[in-house]
Amino acid sequence: MALRHCGQSRTRRSWSGRIILACLSFQAAGIACADEPAKPPASARLQGLQVQPGDEPLKAFEPARPESAQEYSRRAAMALYMKGRIAQEHGRFGDALEAYLAAVEKDPLAIAAYKGALPILLQRQEIEKARKLTLSAAEKDPEGYELVMAMAAVFARQDQLHEGIQLLQSALKLPNLKPHSLEDLYLRRDLGLYYRLQGNYQKSAEEYKIVFDAVTDPALDPEVRKKLLSDPGQTFDEFGDVFLKSEQPELALKAFGEASKHREAKPGLHSFNLATVFRQTGKPQQALEELQHYFDAQMQTRGRAAYELLRDLLVELKKQDELLPRLEAMHKQDEHNDVLRYFLADETLAANNVPRASDLYTNGRENISDPRALVGMFSVYRQQRQAEKLLTVMTKAFSTVPRADEQAALQQMAPDVRELATRFEKEIKAFEEDEEAFSAVTKYARTLEEGDEPKLEFLQAYLLGKLATENNHTEDAIHFYKYAISMRNDPPAQLYTELAGQLIDTQHYKEAAELLNEAINHTSTGLQREKWRLLYLLSYAQAFQGQTEAAVESIHEAQKLQPNVSALHQQEAWILYHARRWDEALALYEQVINNYSGDKEVATKCRFHISNIYVEKGDMPRGEQILEDILTEDPDNVQANNDLGYLYADQGKNLERAETMIRKALQQEPENYAYLDSLGWVLYKQGKYEQALEQMEKATTLKHGDDSTIVEHLADCLEKVGRHDEAVAAWQRALKNEESKTPPSDRVLKSLKGKLMIENKTASPEKATAPK
Numbered sequence: 001m002a003l004r005h006c007g008q009s010r011t012r013r014s015w016s017g018r019i020i021l022a023c024l025s026f027q028a029a030g031i032a033c034a035d036e037p038a039k040p041p042a043s044a045r046l047q048g049l050q051v052q053p054g055d056e057p058l059k060a061f062e063p064a065r066p067e068s069a070q071e072y073s074r075r076a077a078m079a080l081y082m083k084g085r086i087a088q089e090h091g092r093f094g095d096a097l098e099a100y101l102a103a104v105e106k107d108p109l110a111i112a113a114y115k116g117a118l119p120i121l122l123q124r125q126e127i128e129k130a131r132k133l134t135l136s137a138a139e140k141d142p143e144g145y146e147l148v149m150a151m152a153a154v155f156a157r158q159d160q161l162h163e164g165i166q167l168l169q170s171a172l173k174l175p176n177l178k179p180h181s182l183e184d185l186y187l188r189r190d191l192g193l194y195y196r197l198q199g200n201y202q203k204s205a206e207e208y209k210i211v212f213d214a215v216t217d218p219a220l221d222p223e224v225r226k227k228l229l230s231d232p233g234q235t236f237d238e239f240g241d242v243f244l245k246s247e248q249p250e251l252a253l254k255a256f257g258e259a260s261k262h263r264e265a266k267p268g269l270h271s272f273n274l275a276t277v278f279r280q281t282g283k284p285q286q287a288l289e290e291l292q293h294y295f296d297a298q299m300q301t302r303g304r305a306a307y308e309l310l311r312d313l314l315v316e317l318k319k320q321d322e323l324l325p326r327l328e329a330m331h332k333q334d335e336h337n338d339v340l341r342y343f344l345a346d347e348t349l350a351a352n353n354v355p356r357a358s359d360l361y362t363n364g365r366e367n368i369s370d371p372r373a374l375v376g377m378f379s380v381y382r383q384q385r386q387a388e389k390l391l392t393v394m395t396k397a398f399s400t401v402p403r404a405d406e407q408a409a410l411q412q413m414a415p416d417v418r419e420l421a422t423r424f425e426k427e428i429k430a431f432e433e434d435e436e437a438f439s440a441v442t443k444y445a446r447t448l449e450e451g452d453e454p455k456l457e458f459l460q461a462y463l464l465g466k467l468a469t470e471n472n473h474t475e476d477a478i479h480f481y482k483y484a485i486s487m488r489n490d491p492p493a494q495l496y497t498e499l500a501g502q503l504i505d506t507q508h509y510k511e512a513a514e515l516l517n518e519a520i521n522h523t524s525t526g527l528q529r530e531k532w533r534l535l536y537l538l539s540y541a542q543a544f545q546g547q548t549e550a551a552v553e554s555i556h557e558a559q560k561l562q563p564n565v566s567a568l569h570q571q572e573a574w575i576l577y578h579a580r581r582w583d584e585a586l587a588l589y590e591q592v593i594n595n596y597s598g599d600k601e602v603a604t605k606c607r608f609h610i611s612n613i614y615v616e617k618g619d620m621p622r623g624e625q626i627l628e629d630i631l632t633e634d635p636d637n638v639q640a641n642n643d644l645g646y647l648y649a650d651q652g653k654n655l656e657r658a659e660t661m662i663r664k665a666l667q668q669e670p671e672n673y674a675y676l677d678s679l680g681w682v683l684y685k686q687g688k689y690e691q692a693l694e695q696m697e698k699a700t701t702l703k704h705g706d707d708s709t710i711v712e713h714l715a716d717c718l719e720k721v722g723r724h725d726e727a728v729a730a731w732q733r734a735l736k737n738e739e740s741k742t743p744p745s746d747r748v749l750k751s752l753k754g755k756l757m758i759e760n761k762t763a764s765p766e767k768a769t770a771p772k
Helices: 016-023 042-046 069-089 093-106 111-123 127-140 144-157 161-172 182-198 201-215 222-228 232-245 249-261 267-280 284-296 304-316 320-333 338-350 354-362 371-384 387-400 407-411 415-433 435-448 458-470 474-486 493-505 509-520 525-529 531-544 548-561 566-578 582-595 600-616 620-633 638-651 655-668 673-685 689-701 708-720 724-739 746-756
Strands: none
Touching (some): 111 127, 144 182, 201 222, 232 249, 267 304, 304 320, 320 338, 371 387, 415 435, 415 458, 435 474, 458 474, 493 509, 548 566, 620 638, 689 708
16 A cells, blocks of 8 residues: 555645654755765665555655655645744753744745744844834735734833734735725724723724724625624724724714624713713713613712712712712712712812711721722821821832832723822822921831831831932932841842942942942842843943943843843943043944844934933034934834934024924823923024013023023023023033033033133132123
8 A cells, every 4th residue: 555645734834734744854954964874765764664464665756746845845844843943942042033034034934934934033123123023924815914913012012002003004905805804903003002002092093993993884794894893882882982082973973883883781881981972072961861860770880980970970060079979979879889989088088088088988998908998098197197107008019019219001901900000100209209208107107117126017118228329318219228138138129229229320420330339240030141231330330430441341241141232332332422432332233233234223213312312513514414314214213303302402503493303202191201302402592582481480490401501592592582690600610510420522611611601621600690
C-alpha cells in the first residue's frame, strides 16, 4: 500500500496540521547546518518497509502534480515559523523575531508569523516597525485586521489613545477593506470607542453613526449583526450616550429606542434615557417626570448618574431645596440602595451637616471598608482634625481607590469609579493644602515610630512620604521615605526612585546622588536588578551639579546592564546637551536615531533636541525645518506645534499662525507651563501685553514655571504694562535662577544683564536698576 499524508489541511491558516511537513522542510528553508552530512530522503529510507507481515511494502507517495513555487514558499514559511516558536520557547527572542519576519517574507499570508513577531516588536519598543507589520498583515489578509484591533487595544491600555486612533485610521484607508464589511464596522466601532475615551464625542459620534446605520439596516447579514452586537442593549445605550453628548438628541432617541427593544424587562432604563434627551432639548419638567419612573422602579443600573441628573434638573427648575428631602424619602423606601445612600451622604456633607453625613457613610459600622465611605470619612476626619482616624482611613482609601491624576486614565474608568477617583483626588489636594491637618497627621505618625515596637506601618510611612513629595514638604518626604526604606531588608526600588525624583525636582541634587548611591551599593537582589534605573536617575543628579563626566560614566554603566534600552542612549546625548556641548550631543542624537530607526517615538524625541541644538548654535532655519518635517508627518503633534509656534514668535514672524499652533497644543495640555509661556510670548509679540501678562502669570505659578526664560518674559510683560518695579524684581529673579544653573546660558545671562544694565559681571542683582 502507498504511504499517504493523513489529515493534511488545505487551508493556509491551519498551521498545526502541517507541523510534521514543516519539520521536514527545515533544510529547504535554509535552517539546517551547512556541514551536516547528507541523509537520504525520508521516503527513500522507508521504501519497501513492511509494517506487519503480509502487508504490501511501503511506496513513496508521488503527487499527481508537482509542487508549485507558492506551495514551496508556504512550506518554507512554516518551517521558519516553527524555528521561531522553538527559539521563543527557549527565551531567544531576537532569533525568534528574525525567524518570524523571514517567514512573513517567504509567505506574506502567514498570519501566525505576524502574530509571533508583533509582541516581540512591542516589547522591544520598535513601535513603528510593529505598526507597519500590522498594517501589512491586514492588507494581505482580512484576518490581519484582528491584529490591527489588538495592537490598537494595547495602545489604549497604555494610555496612548492617540496612537491607537492613528493606527485604526490607517487601517480604514487600506485598499482591500470593503465598506460595511465586518472588518470595516469592527474598526469603526473601536475607533468610536477610543474617541469616546478621549472625550472627543463629535468624532466618536461620526464613527458610531456609520455602525448604527449598518446594524439597524435590515439588509445587513444577521451573522455580521450578531458579531457586532454581543450585548445589543448596552451597545445601543453607548451609541445613544455619545450621540447625546455630541448634541444629536434625535439620533440619541433612535439609539435608546433600539436599546429598549432588547430590554423589555427593564422599562426604567428607557425612562432614564428619555430623561437625558428631554433635558438636552430644554424640557426639564418632562425629564424630571421620566426620571421619576426610573426611581419608582428602584433601579441602580445608572449608578450616581441618575441622582446627579435629579440634582441638575432641580437646579434648572429652581427647586434645589427639594433635593435632600427627595433623596431622604427615596432612601427610606430603598434602604439597601448603597448608591443612593452614598450620594445622599455626599450631598449632606456638602450642605455642612457633618453628623448626618457621618451616619450615612458609616451606616452603623465602626470599621468601614467601602471606598465611597472611606473617601467621605476622609473629608469628615480632615475637617474635624482627627489625626489618628484620618491616617487610618487615608491608608485604606489609598489601597482601594484608584488615583486619577491623569486625564487619559480618568476617561477610561467606569463613570462611578471616575467620579469617586476625581473626588478622592480633590480630597487629597485639600489635605495637602490644609497645613494644620497635614501637620497633625505627620506629627501623630512620628509618635508611632517611638518605642521598642514602633506602630507606624510601612504603607502609612510610604503614603506620607509620597504626599509630602506632592506637596513639596521635602523634609517630611525624606523622613518618611527613609523610614519606609528602613522597614524592609529588600526595599523596593520605587522608594528610592520616587524620593530621588523629588530631590532632583526641588534641586537637592547632592542629597539625591547620595540616596541613589546608597541604593546602587545595596546588597538587595531587587535593587541590583533595578541598578540600571538607579544609575539613569543618578546621571541626572550628577549632570545638574555640573558633573558631566561622572554622569556619562554612570549612564555608560547603565548601558552595559541594559544595552537595548533606547532611553539610556538618549540620556547620554542629553547629558552632553545639558552641558551645552552641542556638537557631541548632536552626533549622539543622530546615532540614536540610526540605531533605533524602527522606533518613531524615539526618533521624534531626538529630533526635538536636535532642532533646539541648531537654534542654540544660531542656525534657526535648520531648527525650524526639523519641526516643520515632524508636523508634515503628524500635524497634531503637540510639542511640535508649540515649539515651532514659539520659534516663530521669538523671531516676530508668522504670528497669527504661531498663535493658532500654540493654542492647538494648549488644547491638549492646558496646564503645561511651557505652552502657556509660548502663548504669552506670541501675544506679547503682537502687542497684546495685558493678555500676554495673564498667561505669563499663570505659567510662573505652575510647577517648574520658575524657569529663568519664563520669568524674564513675565518681567518684559510687566514692564510693558507700566509695572516697572515688579519688572525689575522679576528680571533679578530670572538672573538669579539662570546663574544657579550648571552651566548657565550665556545668551540668557547677556539678555538679562542688558535689561538690568549690569556692566560688571560680579555686580549684585539686588543693586541693579533698569531704565523706565
